Amino acid sequence: MTGEVVELVGQASLWGNAWKKLRRSAFFWFGAVVTALLVLMALVPQVFARGIDPRACNLSDTRLPPSAQHWFGTDLQGCDYYANVIYGARVSLSIGLVAVIGVLVIGVLIGALAGYFGGFLDSALARFTDIFFGIPLLLGALVLLTVTTERTVWTVALALIVFGWMTAMRLVRSSVIAIKQSEYVQAAQALGASTFRILVRHILPNALTAVLVYATIAVGTFIAAEAALSYLGIGLQMPAISWGLQINLGQSYLSSSPHLVLFPAAFLSVAVLAFILMGDALRDALDPKRS
Numbered sequence: 001m002t003g004e005v006v007e008l009v010g011q012a013s014l015w016g017n018a019w020k021k022l023r024r025s026a027f028f029w030f031g032a033v034v035t036a037l038l039v040l041m042a043l044v045p046q047v048f049a050r051g052i053d054p055r056a057c058n059l060s061d062t063r064l065p066p067s068a069q070h071w072f073g074t075d076l077q078g079c080d081y082y083a084n085v086i087y088g089a090r091v092s093l094s095i096g097l098v099a100v101i102g103v104l105v106i107g108v109l110i111g112a113l114a115g116y117f118g119g120f121l122d123s124a125l126a127r128f129t130d131i132f133f134g135i136p137l138l139l140g141a142l143v144l145l146t147v148t149t150e151r152t153v154w155t156v157a158l159a160l161i162v163f164g165w166m167t168a169m170r171l172v173r174s175s176v177i178a179i180k181q182s183e184y185v186q187a188a189q190a191l192g193a194s195t196f197r198i199l200v201r202h203i204l205p206n207a208l209t210a211v212l213v214y215a216t217i218a219v220g221t222f223i224a225a226e227a228a229l230s231y232l233g234i235g236l237q238m239p240a241i242s243w244g245l246q247i248n249l250g251q252s253y254l255s256s257s258p259h260l261v262l263f264p265a266a267f268l269s270v271a272v273l274a275f276i277l278m279g280d281a282l283r284d285a286l287d288p289k290r291s
Contacts (some may be wrong), residue, residue: 021285028285031278038271042090049083054241056080063257073259076249084241085263091242092271095157096223100215102161107168108211112199114169115176115207122173133166138228145234156235160222167218168211175207213283220275227268243268 022028041048061078064070072081114125132140140163141156148155179185180203188198229235230244231251238245243264250260 018282018285022281025281025285027277028281031274031276031281034270034274035278038089038093038274041086042093045083045087045090049080049086052080052083054079054083054087055239063253063260065257066259072263073257075246075260076253081259081263084246085243085267087241088243088246088264089267089271091153091236091240092223092226092244092268094153095160095226095242096219096275098153098157099160099164099222100219102157103165103168103218104211104215106161106165108172108204108208110165111169111172112176112204112207115173116180116195116199116203118177125169126173129166129169132163135163137163138225141225141229142232142234145229151235151237152240153236156226156229157222159229160225164218164222164225168214171210171214172204172207175210176203179203179206209286213279213286216282217276217279220272220279223268223275224272 057075057077057079059078061070061074062076064074064078066073070080070082072085075081075084110125110129114122137160141159144159144162145151145156148159176199185198185202188202193201226235226242227244227247230242231248233248235248236242236245246264247261247268250257250264254261
């Protein structure tokens with residue numbers, strides 16, 4: 001019981017000190033505010049899009065420059081580009097979040113089993129992970145999506161999950177190996193606690209700190225990866241609306257209609273930057289070596 005109390009006090013102290021540091025971080029607040037706006041944009045795009053339907057098009061208005069009527073101009077079909085960019089946040093964020101959730105589920109499960117049991121299971125899972133580590137994320141996702149008949153949010157997210165879980169696994173594995181030697185874990189083992197309880201109650205809550213930092217940054221990474229795949233023509237397909245697909249469709253008109261690339265690229269860059277800044281701020285706040 002004393003060990004559990006010490007463990008809970010240590011966790012509370014860690015997150016309490018981290019929050020004090022985060023409150024003073026301009027990078028964290030910038031990332032948090034931008035992320036909150038993007039989430040709202042994805043949940044209620046019609047509010048941000050001024051009630052404009054992104055699929056209401058007029059071919060006679062194709063590729064109009066930005067104006068008071070069309071803030072970001074119009075696209076190739078004469079649709080309001082501002083509304084399209086706003087609605088693109090939903091798909092891009094969805095892929096990033098779904099991919100991170102899937103990566104965490106697989107990485108935490110395999111990493112916890114490998115780190116806790118060790119021995120042959122650890123060696124086998126480590127070698128299995130090394131196989132996937134040898135395949136770059138974009139290359140693996142590109143090959144997998146090439147053989148799929150329909151590329152949707154779920155298939156793109158699945159491709160990113162299949163080739164993106166290894167870092168989370170390594171982080172969890174190394175943390176579990178270090179934590180399982182702690183006194184409170186050994187005390188729980190001596191008291192006859194089950195393996196499941198020890199992992200869920202004692203080890204994983206302390207091992208997930210590094211993974212949470214990674215997950216925050218990974219959201220931005222997966223959003224950028226989806227954009228890269230769509231830009232290469234291997235990601236989402238029409239009639240989906242995403243920033244990467246918009247950049248892909250507008251690249252041929254960059255010299256005559258630069259707004260077709262600049263606006264979705266700007267939103268994409270700011271979204272990725274926001275998640276990276278939040279991840280960096282969280283990493284610094286949770287690092288006990290930093291003042």
